[in-house]
Amino acid sequence: MTWIRGLDRLSLAGLAVLALLVGAALAGTLLGVGGAQDAIVGPRLAPPDGQWPLGTDQLGRSMLPRVLAGIGTTLLLSAVAVAVTATASTLLGLVAGYRGGWVGEVVLRGVDVLYAFPTIVLAILVAAVLGPGRSATLASIVLVTVPLMTRLVKVAAETVARRDFVTSALISGASHRYVLARHVLPNVAGTVAVQGTYALSVGILVEGGLSFLGFGVQPPASSLGALIQQGGIYLLAAPWLLVWPGMVLVAAVLAITVFGDGLRDRLEPRDSRALK
């Protein structure tokens, strides 16, 4: 856990917020805090009070368990998706940037193909072909986020691959796999950290966007994107529909983002030079 030590205060705050959210999601799904998220329990659009701490939604369901479940769904979905994206993009980007040649060309073109599909159209096609729901959302997020990350990892890997320390390792007889794992990967890790957290926010956005267009998680399951999408229109009449999930979502992405930036800085052992 030594890496935590090197983080700055902002990143630690981000990490704390994330931990809090994960805790809340677990409380909701495992401990059943707030009751069943899909049960119609009260009047529609009731404001927060003792009985429904966060109010009720447009079907008269308590918002508390829905928000908690939404955190769980969204975090899990995007985390899994980003893990997949990060792994895939890193592998592909390393191959394209380090190996180069026709293999790299093929990888890049393959990624370009995905890239070439307009984001939402791609997501919708995936949802339409796979049938909407979690797996389609997951696949969409991955397909949408892989290209950018792959390209950026490629750019970073390309530069690293020309450095003398890679040459040295190769002279030592290091396998390409060794070089990739020990030299190139750590040197692109900052990029992966930044892009990974970016992908996470894109993932959340795609999830929400799909919900917005009706291709997201299936009702009555709850996700932050779906909650926000459905609550958006009630901004004035029943603000609690939008405010809770909105705040949580923004907090989550913000936490992830500052944490990612902090991680990136942490992964850079050299001092940055103040230009002053």
Added chain:
Amino acid sequence: PTVTPVAPGLLAIADPAAPPGGVLELQIPIDTGAASGLDPQLADVAVSWQLMSLVYETLVVIGPGFRIEPGLAVSWETPSPTEYVFHLREGVTFANGRPMDAADVVGSLERLLAGPGVWATQVGPVASVAAVDDRTVRVVLDRPYTPFLAALANTPAAVLPMREIAAGTVDPATTMLGTGPFVAEFHRQDVLWRFARRPGYWAPARPAADKIIVSIVPQESTRIAALQNQSADFAVLGNVDAPQLLAGVRGVVALPQATTDFYYLMLNNNAPGGKFADPRVRTAVNIAMDRTQIAAVATAGLGTPTGVTPAGLPDACDPAALPSATADLDEARRLLAEAGATDLSFTLTAFSTEPAPAVAQVIQQNLARIGVRVTIQQLDEGSWAGAVYGEVPARFDAALSWFAGYADAGMVAQWWKPEQAQFNIGFMAPDAGLTAAVDTALAAPEGPGRPVALRELCAAVDRDAQMIPLVTRPVVVGYRADAVSPTVFATEGYGNVLRRAADFRVLGR
């Protein structure tokens, strides 16, 4: 939320004192989009009827409270239950200036009946159409068919310029040439329609507005916003809470308009695993439906429970008296046990347009009460249609949709006859008793016998439970009272909020 009508059957009446002229900015969620083009006879969705009704007119029209009123026919007689004689209005011309005559009427009806359009079914068992003279048309039916006039009042039965069509100078699929108050000046698919006042319209001083600009705005919140910031004068809203959402906005009126359209639940007789082949299972599901809750929760109380005769239409049956409504949940559980389906679980396929997902979720909760687990599958309309209508036999478990309820209590029941409504054949097994009940109801003449026949019909549909009517589908009509003075019906049968568009007055801001 209830709105007190300003007159029987009307939520608002255009102020005749307001000066004529002006441009009306209107927003609706979707455009006509039929591959068949602009031919009104092939139009089968309400939005097409609505837009085309600005250009085309019918012999008779629907008035407040579903009264049949004169349209292009000034009057009519029914010498016998199977005979209708229409006297055409004088001075009616098509937009190209040619006067309309009986040949146009006869030709239009014959074309409709011979064509592939679905409305031919609704117009009924027409035996012959003939021009008695230049101003008189006689229609003979095979057997009594009470909804005949109501069916004639809808856009697909509009009078087309048959002479031009026959001569090939006008293709109704691409050109709109009617007798109506407006002409379509411009159309860009999914973006905009521009209708302009037609000089030479038969009714004096109408239409009041110079222009109607119809923007297609799929996003509900955008339409609401447009009303707020005055970029739209009039908008059709789908969100059931729209009246509440617009409550505080100065100048904006949001009227919940009842319609006869209603949501219904399809239980696929051919469902994989034979889940719904047993009528007892279907009945159990039907019993578990809490229509009151669906109406209260999913439609915010704007919709009402309904049987197959749409609530709100004259003579419609009382949904509370349906067999399923009077049975209790224990009965449902017992039926399930009898059918050996105690751990029933199925997928409910719904499209994603609000409030369908809400209805599906209440259904899910309803069924949980009798231990049935429902998984909701929310699809885009294309995939939904593919899943429900794409294959025969159909492979979905259950699906949610809505029918337009039309302007007569018996009409929609036609779709409960799969031999006639071909699209149902994939999931619905024909039932002779049900078919007979439908035919009886359709033939029952106005009078005390008709409610009885319709009640019978409702019960038959309820027992059959292959397509279970649930609640009516409301819309909200929003407009800026400082910009327009419209006429709004309290209940619509053909989803036509522009029914009296010629009366709408544009107010100077």
Added chain:
Amino acid sequence: MRLIGWWARRVASAAATLTLVSILIFAASRLMPGGFAEVVLGPFATPEQQAEVSARYGLDRGVVEQYGLWLAAVLRGDLGTSMISGEPVTVEFLLRMPVTVELTLLGVAAAAVIGVPLGIVTAVRAGGRGGAAGRLAGGIGVSVPEFVLGSLVVFVFSRFALGLTIGGYRPLDEDVGANLRSIVLPAAVLAFFAVAVTARTTRDAVMGVLVEPYITAAVARGDSPFTIVVRHVLRNAAMPVLVVLTTITAYLLGGAVIVEYLFNLPGVGSYVVAAVGRRDYAVVQAGVLLAAAVFVVLNMLVDAATGVLDPRLGSAGEAR
């Protein structure tokens, strides 16, 4: 010589990419459940009607044959006919291009003009208070989903219009003022995210450059931070930023669907999405292919820029 060879290879691979895209989009559009016939003709259509429409658009032929015919037509420059409107797809796209192009230009311009400097400033100030504030600002930019921000903007500005139009688009050649009033809010919503993403990537790239000894050397020469950034940092950090800007361009050109919906802009994105919904195959296929073509060209330029920006990458001959 080598250059010509490079471009030839690049064009060939671009063509391959586009071919693959065409196959994928064709396959995807046919794999979507629900066919054109069911969707557009509706449940009431008779089998004869469906057959007639299928025949009219060649949907009754084998899939491979359909693909072949389509590809042949595309190569001739014929993108087909929209089954919904009956208009040539090319015309439909041309009508919707101005909105999309305008949004794209504004969005990318904002990303470049605001995002890049913001990223540089937060990197240069990293560690300081300004850096943390910049990080938070950038973070908020990527945290607020388009549909949330868009809804909020629509809502707020529908109450307090401030002379800005919500919904609807006025063409530029019709009335410049009205055009700007109708486009500024949606562009701002798009730019919000674009700026944040660009800023973050720029920050990352710039921080990577700032640790390099040649920056120290420049500091030692007494160059001002501004000079150093302009002379040394920009170019060395340019590649990732360029990649992100291309992505943003591609994303916006492909259609900012949600914003188009929210602000009711007749752009390409919502058109294609609607076409997906209605299984208007020709439009879907053409839309994706056009977006892909633009993107592939952009990418080709970026790849060409790689060699220019980093001369080390241009050199060949090293054995690996």
Added chain:
Amino acid sequence: MTVLLHVEALVVEYGSGDGTVRALDGAELVVEEGATVGVVGESGSGKSTLGAAVGGLLPAAARTVAGDVRVGGVSVAAMTPLQRRAMRRDQLGYVFQEPIGALDPTMRIGRQLGHVLRGQGRAAVLDWLERVALRDPARVAAAYPHQLSGGMAQRVAIAMAMASEPALLIADEPTAALDSEVREEVLDLVFTLAAGAGTAILWLSHDLPAVAKRCSRVAVMYGGRVVESGPAAEVLVAPRHPYTAALRRSVPSAAGRGERLVPVPGQPPVLTGAAVGCAFAPRCPAVLEPCTVDRPPLVGDLDRDVLCHLPAPVGAAR
């Protein structure tokens, strides 16, 4: 002669992840205007740190614990950022130890040099490249840094530093990558130019003879301190500090084939805090009791300063 650079009891520490490293432990140095001062010392003795401290160029991880650096009488630490920048621009010129890294990899040499020359044109650029003994100036100007050999890059770096005509040139091993012929040529140039322009030179190097040959004064560093300083010739011929003496003995060129080189025995210190006694004590052949416990005082004699408990007398070779 006025004092241009005064390093006063400078203590610099690097805070690395696991504890701190003390790179300068009270270094003292004076450079007068136009003087040429060679700082020699073992690898790791703090030469580069000292050089960086002069320009306020220490990395963020470095901390100035005590002491002061004054350029032209003004404390570098007390300068405003603007003043510091002006000082670097107008008074200082740097040649860094690893020249290729100091060149922007994405910019042609000609342009980089051109920037320093502030728009004096291409002719000036080529002229400077020619002066530092680069054979094909046009090609070098058109080249990117990675297309140069190590020695070529180093010469470019020298050209860039000299081109700005600084008051003080801080050159960190400026000729380490040059062959003897070129080295002489370049050093001739640098020292001639410096003499002409009145530029003071602070030459950080490990090569005592080479430095002594060119510079008027040398300062010998060990363990973060300047342990001996004085006129070059005298220090070389008659070192007063045992380390200087040891340094003088282990010149490889002095040993022929087959002979064994004599390095200074033992390892250089790695300081984590102030050295308790004399940092050289563990390796010193003449170590005394106090050497390990007391920090040696500065012993000044004529122009020869030395930090030692038992300095050799002036003139007497060790």
Added chain:
Amino acid sequence: MTPVLELDDVSVTFRMGGPLRRTSIRAIRGVSLRVDPGETLGLVGESGSGKTTTSAVALGLRAPTSGTVRFDGSPFPRRRRALAGRMQAVLQHPQWSLDPRMRIGASVAEPLAVLGGGDTAPQVAESLAEVGLDPSFAQRYPHQLSGGQRQRASIARALITRPPFLVFDEAVSALDVSVQAQILNLIRDLQEAHGFAALFISHDLGAVRYVADRIAVMRRGEIVETADAAVFYERPAHEYSQRLLEAL
């Protein structure tokens, strides 16, 4: 006896400049040299004369434009991995030859790790000590080292596996005389103990004299003289060699 390394009439041409002003430089021309087992070849010459380029060819890092290279009697294999453990190099720029994100200990241990070594810590400490670095340096990152310390870390890294062939490119140029002496002694001791062959590139004729058995002199991309060390230092044949020795 097969030479460890044999360059036969090797030339390397670089292309430079944009597409419009393309020029090419012949960095080395017709270079032929060989290094026998156990022998150190000193490669000296003017800055920019092509020494590093020659070493890149010798290490199989750069394919020659013309001519042939043989390592241990055969051309370089397509897969470098086949050469694992058979050569090491100290590259000219120590700053770049160490991974900035890897601690010195790991960098130095790398050749061992590549060969699949177990616990490398003791060997790393020993290797660091050999080049005069305190064991605590294993925990540092390259940027936390002085220039000379980095160079020594590179040397430690190259020597840790005692490979049969080594290339030193200006390996001792940044070192003070004392450390230089230590390193040169080390190289000689190891060579006696393990008998490796080496290509020792330097412009420092003094250092070269101390370790090299034979000397090759490069100038403007060509080898102008090759001679036994003893002979060379006594009677340099080429006029350029004479000049070089004069400046010593």
